[in-house]
Amino acid sequence: GDSVTQMEGPVTLSEEAFLTINCTYTATGYPSLFWYVQYPGEGLQLLLKATKADDKGSNKGFEATYRKETTSFHLEKGSVQVSDSAVYFCALHADGLTFGKGTHLIIQP
Amino acid sequence: DGGITQSPKYLFRKEGQNVTLSCEQNLNHDAMYWYRQDPGQGLRLIYYSQIVNDFQKGDIAEGYSVSREKKESFPLTVTSAQKNPTAFYLCASSIAGLAGGPGTDTQYFGPGTRLTVL
Numbered sequence: 001g002d003s004v005t006q007m008e009g010p011v012t013l014s015e016e017a018f019l020t021i022n023c024t025y026t027a028t029g030y031p032s033l034f035w036y037v038q039y040p041g042e043g044l045q046l047l048l049k050a051t052k053a054d055d056k057g058s059n060k061g062f063e064a065t066y067r068k069e070t071t072s073f074h075l076e077k078g079s080v081q082v083s084d085s086a087v088y089f090c091a092l093h094a095d096g097l098t099f100g101k102g103t104h105l106i107i108q109p
Numbered sequence: 110d111g112g113i114t115q116s117p118k119y120l121f122r123k124e125g126q127n128v129t130l131s132c133e134q135n136l137n138h139d140a141m142y143w144y145r146q147d148p149g150q151g152l153r154l155i156y157y158s159q160i161v162n163d164f165q166k167g168d169i170a171e172g173y174s175v176s177r178e179k180k181e182s183f184p185l186t187v188t189s190a191q192k193n194p195t196a197f198y199l200c201a202s203s204i205a206g207l208a209g210g211p212g213t214d215t216q217y218f219g220p221g222t223r224l225t226v227l
Contacts, residue, residue: 044152049215
C-alpha cells in the first residue's frame with residue numbers, strides 16, 4: 001500500500017538556519033504530494049503541494065520539489081524563524097490521503 | 110468567511126457514554142473526512158463521505174459512527190465501544206472524494222476537538 005516516511009523529530013534549529021525535512025514515499029501511479037503544518041492545539045493547514053513530477057510547491061518561504069526518480073518531496077526553507085516552530089506532515093494522495101507521522105520542528109531564538 | 114468549524118474545542122466524557130463531535134463546512138465541498146491524531150502516530154482515517162447520504166469506513170472505524178444527512182455537516186459519534194477514545198479529532202473536507210484528481214484532492218482541515226475520557 002501507499003506510505004510516507006518522514007525524518008524523526010524533534011528537529012531543533014537556531015533562528016535563520018537552513019531547514020530540510022526529508023520525506024520519501026511509496027505509491028502506485030502518480031500521486032499528488034503535500035506538506036501540511038500544525039501549530040500547537042490547532043488543526044492542519046496546507047503549506048504547499050505538487051501534483052506532478054518536477055513540480056515545485058512553494059509558500060511562505062518554504063519549498064518542496066516532486067522528485068519521481070528518488071520518490072521524494074523534501075521540505076526546505078532558507079532562513080527559519082521562531083514562528084515556524086510547529087509539526088510538519090508530508091502526505092500523498094493516490095486512492096486516499098496518506099500521512100507521514102509528522103516532524104516536530106523547534107526554532108530557538 | 111468560508112471554512113470548516115468543529116465544536117466543541119475541548120470535550121470531556123465519562124467512560125461508557127456516547128459523545129458526538131460536530132463538523133460543519135461552508136465550502137460547498139462534496140467530500141468530508143474524520144481523522145484521529147495520537148502523539149507520534151500521525152493521522153488515521155476513521156470515516157469518510159464522498160456524497161450526501163453515503164459514507165465509508167476508514168482504517169480505524171470500530172467504535173465510531175457517522176451520518177451525512179446534509180452536505181455541510183458530518184458529525185462523528187464516539188461510542189462506548191471505542192476502547193481508547195482519548196485523542197485529538199480532526200475533520201476535513203475536499204472538493205471531490207478520494208478518487209478526485211489534482212486540484213480537487215486537497216483536504217482542508219478544521220481546528221480539531223480534543224476529547225478526554227475521564
